[in-house]
Amino acid sequence: MARGSLGTTSWKTAFLLAVTSAKRVSELHALSVSPTCLRWKADSSGVTLWPNVAFLPKVLPPDHANQAIELAAYHPPPFESRVEERANLLCPVRALRLYLQGCGHFLGGNERGTIVGDLCSGILDGWRFDSVSAAAADQLFLLVSNQVLVSSVLHENFRFAGCSDSDGEDTYTLDGEVIWYADFIKKEGVIAVPPFVEPMTLPGGYEGAEAQLQVCRYNLNVTRTAMKDLPPEKDPPNSPVIYTEDDVELEQENTLICFVSGFYPAPVKVFWTKNGEKVTEGTSINIPLPNKDGSFQQISRLNFIPQQGDMYGCSVEHLALTEPLTRTWDVETAVPGVGPEVFCGVGLTIGLLGVAAGTFFLVKGNECS
Structure with missing residues (x-):
């Protein structure tokens, strides 16, 4: 041996x-x-x-x-x-x-x-588990990764489960895309695949998530006791990025997206403003998702109707920040230009005048002869 x-x-x-x-x-x-x-x-x-x-x-x-x-x-x-x-x-x-x-x-x-x-x-259960646990002052997360080889193509399947004293999360992803998550507010499991994908089910998924949530909170208390003298690890998020879901057209409904990444532990809090006033209607935020380096990312959305001159802001709060990170976005659309139409009209007019003048001189020339 x-x-x-x-x-x-x-x-x-x-x-x-x-x-x-x-x-x-x-x-x-x-x-x-x-x-x-x-x-x-x-x-x-x-x-x-x-x-x-x-x-x-x-x-x-x-x-x-x-x-x-x-x-x-x-x-x-x-x-x-x-x-x-x-x-x-x-x-x-x-x-x-x-x-x-x-x-x-x-x-x-x-x-x-x-x-x-x-x-x-492999000898024990046939699966490859990579477990990464992280404890902070108020949260404990457990990340489980399964790698599956299908038709000579390596796919990565993540199950991400986490909890705090007041919240919880249980999510399955495939190649970085969320396919199922537990909604602990509505008390149901949510299939998150797009409509064109073959329908899938996860029998007992939500019940299992509820049981895992209780285990996670017990582990959280145990880990707090074991790590009470260790300072919690905290990494601040990068500056948020704001962009629109569709091309901007005035008075046409659109969605602003605020992308936040690089922070640890999860989650972040995101606040929207319009012309300096806080906005809550039409806002949403997804669950935290892990990055390859162990940090997290989240996306917040704001449904809005663009109007010329409006200014929107996305502010991010996190344990590692002493003050919020804020990024602003202005509604700026190009006013439809009149140049091409004017040039086209002038050119057409000059062309017609040229044809008329040519016809006039042609007729006069024939009369003189």
């Missing part, structure tokens, strides 16, 4: 951990490489594994408490016979040590990494 590939080491470690601990898949995924969760015995005769403090099982008993996994070395050295040496090849403690040594460049000192992560998850 020490000379085997990292893939083989990963699969064997996952198998031995599952067999010797008799734990569920979710419990194995919760194991952490943090020094507070992974403790080796001084004589290398065993190891103690604690799950992440935020872990909750799917079935939560009233007296739930995370339990440590105690693993003892199986026939550790020195070996008294060849049989013992061969038996040590099935030692989960040895396998775990070799696995962590081989994965050192993947973990990169990240103390929040999981032991049974991307490399080992």
